[in-house]
Amino acid sequence: MIRGIDVSSYQSSFDTDGLSFVFIKATEGRSYVNPRLSAQTKKARDGGCVVGFYHFLWPGNLTAQAEYFVSKAPEKAGDLLAVDWETTGSGTHASNAEKDKFIREVKRLRPHNRVLLYCNRNFWLNIDTTSYAGDGLWIADYVSAGKPRIQADWRIHQYTSDPLDKNVADFASEAALRDWATP
Numbered sequence: 001m002i003r004g005i006d007v008s009s010y011q012s013s014f015d016t017d018g019l020s021f022v023f024i025k026a027t028e029g030r031s032y033v034n035p036r037l038s039a040q041t042k043k044a045r046d047g048g049c050v051v052g053f054y055h056f057l058w059p060g061n062l063t064a065q066a067e068y069f070v071s072k073a074p075e076k077a078g079d080l081l082a083v084d085w086e087t088t089g090s091g092t093h094a095s096n097a098e099k100d101k102f103i104r105e106v107k108r109l110r111p112h113n114r115v116l117l118y119c120n121r122n123f124w125l126n127i128d129t130t131s132y133a134g135d136g137l138w139i140a141d142y143v144s145a146g147k148p149r150i151q152a153d154w155r156i157h158q159y160t161s162d163p164l165d166k167n168v169a170d171f172a173s174e175a176a177l178r179d180w181a182t183p
Contacts (some may be wrong), residue, residue: 016047
């Protein structure tokens, strides 16, 4: 397995040593853009990492959210895209149909990028009813790296948030991830 992290505007700095990939929060809803997006993207690319971008999904206006996300996330072959499906600050979450529609719309708008679903174990086991994860599941379950407590196939496992979100990807090498990331 290979190692990576995911960051948002909360991380003013991060180190890419020993990492193969970095996911960066790009957008949320239809109005938020990570103010550190450009700097974080440059740092990840300069570190030689595979770069991914994610969108924090809100209920409603799915087509508009997908268009907003792809208009703000840098577009480069081999970059990964993901939807972050969890409870919002107002205590709501997008429905299964909305999550699925968002993934399909991003795949339509960016057919040359892989699109993944990020969610935590509770959402995957107790909220999800379609098991649709686009091109792959990125699961958050804070246990031993690479051993999420789910039966489904997964591509990325977020196993801790201390001191930042750390992940492993189920690929033999960074080269294998790069090959997969370019459909």
